[in-house]
Amino acid sequence: MLATKETRRLAILGGKPAFSQPLCVGRPNIGDRQLFMKYISQALDNRWLTNQGPLVVEFERQLSRFLRVKHCLAVCNATLGLELAIRALGMQGEVIVPSFTFVATAHALQWQGITPVFADVDPRTHTLDPHAVERLINPRTTGIIGVHLWGRPCDTDGLRRVARKHRLRLLYDAAHAFGCSHRGRMIGGFGHAEVFSFHATKFFHTFEGGAITTDDDDLAARIRLMRNFGFAGYDDVVYLGTNGKMNEISAAMGLANLRSLGDVITVNYRNYSRYRQGLAGVPGLSLIQYDERERCSFQYIVVDVDARITGIHRDRLVEVLHAENVIARRYFWPGCHRMEPYRSLYPQASVHLPQTQNVADRVLVLPTGTAVEEHQIETICDILRQAIVDADAVRRPLGPDPLSGSTVDKEEERALVP
Numbered sequence: 001m002l003a004t005k006e007t008r009r010l011a012i013l014g015g016k017p018a019f020s021q022p023l024c025v026g027r028p029n030i031g032d033r034q035l036f037m038k039y040i041s042q043a044l045d046n047r048w049l050t051n052q053g054p055l056v057v058e059f060e061r062q063l064s065r066f067l068r069v070k071h072c073l074a075v076c077n078a079t080l081g082l083e084l085a086i087r088a089l090g091m092q093g094e095v096i097v098p099s100f101t102f103v104a105t106a107h108a109l110q111w112q113g114i115t116p117v118f119a120d121v122d123p124r125t126h127t128l129d130p131h132a133v134e135r136l137i138n139p140r141t142t143g144i145i146g147v148h149l150w151g152r153p154c155d156t157d158g159l160r161r162v163a164r165k166h167r168l169r170l171l172y173d174a175a176h177a178f179g180c181s182h183r184g185r186m187i188g189g190f191g192h193a194e195v196f197s198f199h200a201t202k203f204f205h206t207f208e209g210g211a212i213t214t215d216d217d218d219l220a221a222r223i224r225l226m227r228n229f230g231f232a233g234y235d236d237v238v239y240l241g242t243n244g245k246m247n248e249i250s251a252a253m254g255l256a257n258l259r260s261l262g263d264v265i266t267v268n269y270r271n272y273s274r275y276r277q278g279l280a281g282v283p284g285l286s287l288i289q290y291d292e293r294e295r296c297s298f299q300y301i302v303v304d305v306d307a308r309i310t311g312i313h314r315d316r317l318v319e320v321l322h323a324e325n326v327i328a329r330r331y332f333w334p335g336c337h338r339m340e341p342y343r344s345l346y347p348q349a350s351v352h353l354p355q356t357q358n359v360a361d362r363v364l365v366l367p368t369g370t371a372v373e374e375h376q377i378e379t380i381c382d383i384l385r386q387a388i389v390d391a392d393a394v395r396r397p398l399g400p401d402p403l404s405g406s407t408v409d410k411e412e413e414r415a416l417v418p
């Protein structure tokens with residue numbers, strides 16, 4: 001536990017934090033600022049601020065061209081986009097989703113009285129396992145929502161096969177997957193529809209926002225009506241609707257960020273490569289890989305922590321990093337099924353989710369994006385390397401009271417049992 005030459009004393013062991021300012025996951029990338037300001041001036045001059053204004057129309061046009069889909073409907077956020085798509089697809093009863101996702105995927109169902117049935121993920125890809133999905137299908141099942149987690153595509157062939165065989169609707173939560181491709185085809189064109197998030201923390205953003213993409217004309221027409229209270233014209237409401245519209249300011253940010261997309265990907269790829277080099281050979285840590293033959297945003301730096309090898313549980317590594325002002329995250333711990341209201345409503349869900357619980361206990365997400373510099377990544381990798389070298393000291397903090405172990409210690413010790 002004594003700092004050796006050239007190595008830092010970890011902040012958690014009493015050293016000085018490596019960073020004076022917090023380094024966060026999902027710090028927004030800001031695109032072409034001048035272009036953004038120009039669009040804002042235009043919107044203000046026009047006095048057209050929302051209700052399918054010219055910037056939203058242009059934004060939708062550019063998106064559908066980029067994603068090569070027939071229809072792209074901009075919405076105020078992805079959660080509402082999921083709700084709209086779920087409703088317009090006629091999903092009801094039970095819908096199968098992963099638990100290993102951001103909670104909005106499940107909430108979008110439960111919010112409208114549909115039961116999310118949690119299926120397990122493939123531990124290699126972290127996305128829905130089609131076999132696990134198929135085992136949960138019953139007469140109440142009406143659909144499947146796959147999540148392209150970390151921007152890595154679901155097993156779209158497997159899910160399509162299961163959906164076709166059982167006549168289910170197939171929707172994708174593509175919140176992580178803007179700008180990513182699958183077998184050379186842009187994500188956005190799979191399933192009956194896909195939903196993107198353009199929240200500020202995502203790779204590409206519009207402050208808040210999202211989009212629904214589909215090649216289905218009827219579905220697009222229904223969503224278009226629902227997005228705007230069901231208005232088909234002045235004073236003519238033909239449908240039950242809500243307010244899911246995107247405003248002009250968001251579209252302005254989207255248009256500016258589209259222009260800078262390539263630059264952000266370049267930075268993210270550089271950062272990903274740095275992390276890969278920095279963590280190569282660190283025992284027990286492995287960075288999830290992206291298929292470099294595909295288009296990819298490299299937005300998520302996800303590290304799998306094998307506590308039996310590192311000697312330190314993922315949760316303790318998060319504490320080590322936080323002490324250094326690196327705000328690493330445990331996405332998506334503990335899994336939706338262990339959050340309310342699902343934990344109380346479906347207490348048996350975990351029976352089907354061994355891989356979900358395993359993965360949710362191991363992964364760690366590190367900061368990247370244009371707000372993070374290469375030398376900072378080297379420091380983050382050094383911290384992780386050092387924590388593992390100092391595992392004995394890190395695992396058992398030199399507290400004043402050796403009898404009061406923290407809950408993390410207990411969890412950690414459990415995890416260390418092979």
Ligand SMILES: *Cc1c(COP(=O)(O)O)cnc(C)c1O
Pocket residue numbers: 077078079080101102104105147173175176196197198199209210
């Ligand atoms: C961010 C996110 C959402 C929600 O997106 P919002 O635009 O914030 O509503 C949904 N699903 C996943 C997987 C996400 O990461």
